[in-house]
Amino acid sequence: MEEVERTLVIIKPDAVVRGLIGEIISRFERKGLKIVGMKMIWINRELAEKHYEEHKGKPFFNALIEYITKAPVVVMVVEGRHAIEVVRRMAGATDPKDAAPGTIRGDYGLEIGDAIYNVIHASDSKESAEREINLYFKPEELFEYCKAADWFYKEKRKAKC
Numbered sequence: 001m002e003e004v005e006r007t008l009v010i011i012k013p014d015a016v017v018r019g020l021i022g023e024i025i026s027r028f029e030r031k032g033l034k035i036v037g038m039k040m041i042w043i044n045r046e047l048a049e050k051h052y053e054e055h056k057g058k059p060f061f062n063a064l065i066e067y068i069t070k071a072p073v074v075v076m077v078v079e080g081r082h083a084i085e086v087v088r089r090m091a092g093a094t095d096p097k098d099a100a101p102g103t104i105r106g107d108y109g110l111e112i113g114d115a116i117y118n119v120i121h122a123s124d125s126k127e128s129a130e131r132e133i134n135l136y137f138k139p140e141e142l143f144e145y146c147k148a149a150d151w152f153y154k155e156k157r158k159a160k161c
Contacts, residue, residue, distance in 0.1 A: 003081070004079060005079070005082065005126065006129060006133060006142075007077070007079075008076075008122070008123045008132040008133050010073050010075050011073060011075075011076075011119070011120060012067070012073055012117075012119055013069075013073055014110070015108065015119035015120065016072050016073060016074065017071050020119060024120060031090065033078045034080060034147060035077070035079075036078070036143050037137050037143065040073070041075060041136070042069075042071070042073070043073055045069055048069050051068070051135060052064050052068070075137075084123055084125065087122045087123075088124065090122075091104050091105055091122045092106045093106075095116060096108075096109025096116065104120050
């Protein structure tokens with residue numbers, strides 16, 4: 001059996017103000033992924049700079065910080081087999097014009113002038129996922145629970161619920 005992974009997802013300000021929170025969350029749930037932590041926050045500049053520290057000094061750094069701090073976001077930890085890869089594929093290419101239809105960015109991302117609004121962030125590796133989860137969540141804010149099939153049918157499946 002493959003290792004279950006956890007990854008960070010941020011529903012970015014543009015998606016929040018456009019009313020796309022439920023649509024994006026439902027895509028992950030329909031895929032069979034489990035949301036083990038979730039909250040709405042307003043990322044401040046200090047946290048944004050920690051989150052995007054790998055891009056410090058790049059020409060687009062300040063634009064990233066301004067974008068992610070413009071309005072509230074929903075941060076969540078998503079769990080499942082190959083969760084990092086699965087979520088990244090569901091998100092689509094970073095630039096919405098390159099994202100395939102059917103992906104979150106392909107369906108909802110916008111390019112307005114020089115600005116790219118790609119609606120979602122997804123961790124790109126196990127190391128990034130761990131670092132990013134720890135930026136936004138305390139251990140007690142993450143939950144372990146069984147999916148409905150295991151919960152309702154635990155006797156037949158011998159699930160640990």
